[in-house]
Amino acid sequence: MNDLTTILSEPIARLGATTITLGYALAIGAILFLGLFVALVVALWRSAKARAVAAAEAADHARDAEARMAGILASQAEMQGRMGAIAEVFGARQAELTQSIGQRLDAMTGRLGQTMTEQTKSTHESLARLQERLAVIDTAQGNIQSLAGQVVQLQAILSNKQTRGAFGQSRMEAIVADGLPHGAYEFQATLSNGSRPDCLVKMPNGAPALAIDAKFPLEAWNAIRAAEGADLQKVAAQAFRRDIEVHVRDISEKYLIQGETQDTAFMFVPSESVFAEIHENFEGIVHKAHRARIVIVSPSLLMLSIQVIQAILKDARMREQAHLIQGEVIRLMEDVSRLDERVRKLQSHFGQSAKDIDDILVSTSKVTKRGQKIEALEFGAQPTEDDAGSVETTHAAGAKVEAGARVADSKTGQLRLRVVEGDE
Numbered sequence: 001m002n003d004l005t006t007i008l009s010e011p012i013a014r015l016g017a018t019t020i021t022l023g024y025a026l027a028i029g030a031i032l033f034l035g036l037f038v039a040l041v042v043a044l045w046r047s048a049k050a051r052a053v054a055a056a057e058a059a060d061h062a063r064d065a066e067a068r069m070a071g072i073l074a075s076q077a078e079m080q081g082r083m084g085a086i087a088e089v090f091g092a093r094q095a096e097l098t099q100s101i102g103q104r105l106d107a108m109t110g111r112l113g114q115t116m117t118e119q120t121k122s123t124h125e126s127l128a129r130l131q132e133r134l135a136v137i138d139t140a141q142g143n144i145q146s147l148a149g150q151v152v153q154l155q156a157i158l159s160n161k162q163t164r165g166a167f168g169q170s171r172m173e174a175i176v177a178d179g180l181p182h183g184a185y186e187f188q189a190t191l192s193n194g195s196r197p198d199c200l201v202k203m204p205n206g207a208p209a210l211a212i213d214a215k216f217p218l219e220a221w222n223a224i225r226a227a228e229g230a231d232l233q234k235v236a237a238q239a240f241r242r243d244i245e246v247h248v249r250d251i252s253e254k255y256l257i258q259g260e261t262q263d264t265a266f267m268f269v270p271s272e273s274v275f276a277e278i279h280e281n282f283e284g285i286v287h288k289a290h291r292a293r294i295v296i297v298s299p300s301l302l303m304l305s306i307q308v309i310q311a312i313l314k315d316a317r318m319r320e321q322a323h324l325i326q327g328e329v330i331r332l333m334e335d336v337s338r339l340d341e342r343v344r345k346l347q348s349h350f351g352q353s354a355k356d357i358d359d360i361l362v363s364t365s366k367v368t369k370r371g372q373k374i375e376a377l378e379f380g381a382q383p384t385e386d387d388a389g390s391v392e393t394t395h396a397a398g399a400k401v402e403a404g405a406r407v408a409d410s411k412t413g414q415l416r417l418r419v420v421e422g423d424e
Contacts, residue, residue: 168214168215168216168268168270169198169214169215171214171270171299172198172199172212172214172268172270172302173187173198173199175299175302175303175306176199176201176212176302176306179303179306179307179309179310180201180306180309180310180313181310181313183202184201184202184309184313185199185200185201185202186199186200186202187199187200189209191211191254191255191257191260191261192257192260193254193257195254195255197211197212197213197254197255197265198212198213198214198215198268199211199212199214200212200261201306201309203262203309203312204312204313204316204317205316207262208259208260208261208262208263209260209261209262210261210262210264210265210266210309211251211255211256211261211262211265211266212265212266212268212302213247213251213255213265213266213267213268214268214270215247216247216267216268216269216270216274217243217244217247218274219243220236220239220240220242220243220244221240221274221277223236223239223240224236224237224240237281237282240282241282241284241285244278244282244285244289245285245288247267248267248285248288248289248292248294249292251265251267251292251294252265252292252293252294256293263293264293264294264295265293265294265295266294266295266297266302266305267289267294267295267296267297268297268299268302269296269297269298270299271298271299272298272299272300275296275297275298275301276298278296
């Protein structure tokens, strides 16, 4: 023990005035060890407490997380339910929309098909009409070509003086022949002076005839149309005026004969355009022709004049036939008188027939009344073989009726009818 104390008292170091012994160092080490142990225990306790708190907090967080997870799961389930409902609604709506779109597409397809059919039909009809019009156009083109050929022929005719005169005369003859009856005109008739007008229209009541000339000079007119330049046209116009004046003078001298022809003659112009040109640009020629008692007429004016002459001829024929018409009217009045007499007789016959019908109606009414009385009578039983004798007895008794009466027996009963003659 003393050795231990000695060992513990043995100094091991000096710190200033303080001597540090082994015991003192061991005590200080023990104290330090104890302090470290206590600090370690406290640290472990605090660590355990912190772990417990952390575990509690973790448990709380876990519970909160579980609660949140449960809420999230519930929300997710609810969301899934809502999504399912929405999906069902969207599915139904989509089906309805698909059906509606299908119906509309079908209707639109039908309308489009109908429209296309109508458009196709209309197109076919339009093409058919177009083909018809093209055919008409082809026909018209052929007619135009034919007309062009005829115009060329007409130009060839008009270029020849003789054929041109024949053309004007034929047109005048056609107008006169269409408007007047046969016998009221004469072509190429010879007058007392040896002249031969193209047409001589016979007037009624012995009046002088009307002379018509169709030999209109067209050479100068064609020269006017062919002239180029003002000077050439002026020269051609002077030649045309001179030819017309000469022709008017010839008509006046040849065809106006006192007592044989009218004091007015017609100069026929076979073209409306030439007639209009004369009245527009050659008014002096027209005045000279009027003073010479010559009337320049176009085809339309000649037609109108012929219609006036036709009306005059018709009026003259009516005046000539006035006595015949009067006789026919007298005979017509006689027929009307006889018709009136026969109608009156027919009226009396109708009156007698009406009286006879009234008498017949009276007789039929009486017959009807007697028939009603017969229907009101009562019939007996059907006769048997045993009653044959009684029926014969009845007939025998019925035979003894008074004179002037008839008895009608019934074959099916014992009815006896008595009809008295002469009773109305």
